[in-house]
Amino acid sequence: MRLLALHVQDFRNLAQVSLAPSAHATIAVGQNGQGKTNLLEALYFLATLKPLRAGRLSELVRWGTDGARVSGRFLLKGAEREIAVEVGGGTRQAFVDGKKAPSLEEYFGGVSVVAFTPDDLEVVKGGPDSRRGFLDRAVFNRFPAYLRESREYARALKNRNRLLREGGAVDPAYLGAYDETLAKAGARIYSRRRALMSELAPRAQATFASIGRTVDPATYGYHPAHLGGDFAGADEAALALALREALSERLRRDSDRGFTSVGPHADDVSVTLGGRSARAYASQGQQRALVLGWKIAEIENLQTCMGFLPLLMLDDVSSELDPERNAYLMDYLSRSGAQVFLSTTDGSLVRGAAAEDTLWLSVATGQVSLTEPRTPDAG
Numbered sequence: 001m002r003l004l005a006l007h008v009q010d011f012r013n014l015a016q017v018s019l020a021p022s023a024h025a026t027i028a029v030g031q032n033g034q035g036k037t038n039l040l041e042a043l044y045f046l047a048t049l050k051p052l053r054a055g056r057l058s059e060l061v062r063w064g065t066d067g068a069r070v071s072g073r074f075l076l077k078g079a080e081r082e083i084a085v086e087v088g089g090g091t092r093q094a095f096v097d098g099k100k101a102p103s104l105e106e107y108f109g110g111v112s113v114v115a116f117t118p119d120d121l122e123v124v125k126g127g128p129d130s131r132r133g134f135l136d137r138a139v140f141n142r143f144p145a146y147l148r149e150s151r152e153y154a155r156a157l158k159n160r161n162r163l164l165r166e167g168g169a170v171d172p173a174y175l176g177a178y179d180e181t182l183a184k185a186g187a188r189i190y191s192r193r194r195a196l197m198s199e200l201a202p203r204a205q206a207t208f209a210s211i212g213r214t215v216d217p218a219t220y221g222y223h224p225a226h227l228g229g230d231f232a233g234a235d236e237a238a239l240a241l242a243l244r245e246a247l248s249e250r251l252r253r254d255s256d257r258g259f260t261s262v263g264p265h266a267d268d269v270s271v272t273l274g275g276r277s278a279r280a281y282a283s284q285g286q287q288r289a290l291v292l293g294w295k296i297a298e299i300e301n302l303q304t305c306m307g308f309l310p311l312l313m314l315d316d317v318s319s320e321l322d323p324e325r326n327a328y329l330m331d332y333l334s335r336s337g338a339q340v341f342l343s344t345t346d347g348s349l350v351r352g353a354a355a356e357d358t359l360w361l362s363v364a365t366g367q368v369s370l371t372e373p374r375t376p377d378a379g
């Protein structure tokens with residue numbers, strides 16, 4: 001997969017940007033607050049239909065305008081196709097080759113992106129919801145149908161919670177029908193996450209061992225909350241049954257509280273170092289290496305399982321790493337052969353990822369311009 005052209009219109013502070021990225025590294029350099037992350041976010045949004053940072057879609061639209069548009073021409077399995085997304089009035093609309101996308105699967109059709117941002121540290125330091133978000137982005141890349149499947153689950157959960165909140169005497173038959181739907185959709189989420197983690201965890205552990213500069217081994221594990229039975233060995237039907245049982249066991253408590261306390265929305269990912277919680281005991285640098293181990297594993301796993309490298313996006317990551325780990329990452333990027341997009345305030349930090357064909361961009365007050373080749377520190 002390769003992005004041949006990117007067009008951005010009225011997306012955050014970017015009024016109009018058109019560029020033909022390098023097949024390898026495209027590097028956006030600029031001072032703080034100029035629009036570098038916005039440029040990467042536009043690409044991320046195009047490739048995932050999810051905002052990288054925004055809570056609401058309306059935040060993506062340039063102030064004073066009615067709508068934003070991002071489009072990209074991709075080379076995918078030897079054929080060119082254009083995908084586009086428009087945001088306006090709080091909703092988004094996806095297009096494939098100029099026509100409304102018939103389905104999300106059709107829209108993505110092999111486009112995927114792995115993003116590295118300073119917020120990724122939350123996967124170790126933050127709460128379960130950050131870790132679930134992190135896990136779900138990786139699952140979505142690996143199994144594109146996951147976006148639709150996780151929406152089905154979210155819808156079923158919302159309906160059940162509404163019923164619980166309404167209180168009073170909930171008709172058991174009525175609730176049973178909701179539980180059935182929720183258990184089925186939930187079982188699919190469990191099995192997707194479990195499949196991804198079984199591929200990813202050993203790779204991430206091995207990658208961490210090569211960058212961690214510590215003899216303590218790391219582990220990455222996925223744990224469904226409050227689910228009985230043998231999780232590792234259960235098929236999807238058995239997972240649905242276990243979830244249905246857990247839902248009915250907790251019904252009284254859930255009715256009192258007005259929300260569903262068991263299911264994939266309550267899961268967590270554990271990250272340990274030397275057998276201890278990385279959140280509680282790992283140093284800042286070790287936590288960064290743990291995240292880096294995960295991300296590199298995700299890229300390599302996609303390459304092995306899907307047969308292509310995702311686009312890589314690194315938002316001001318080098319300033320967060322010590323020189324040795326930064327050099328490791330830059331070297332990895334230049335050797336990977338992946339198409340990479342980097343943002344930085346200091347071009348010299350990412351020079352290790354650059355080559356002859358690198359596209360250097362300068363970003364200032366929402367304007368993106370090409371800078372002369374081999375003058376990376378300009379801008």
Ligand SMILES: Nc1ncnc2c1ncn2[C@@H]1O[C@H](COP(=O)(O)OP(=O)(O)OP(=O)(O)O)[C@@H](O)[C@H]1O
Nearest residue numbers: 012013032033034035036037038059060061062063
């Ligand atoms: N919807 C919007 N419309 C117009 N401008 C916006 C919008 N959303 C954010 N901005 C502006 O975008 C700018 C921030 O851009 P961005 O986050 O890309 O900065 P950056 O270059 O990555 O900076 P840093 O190096 O500090 O991370 C801010 O000036 C902010 O006010």
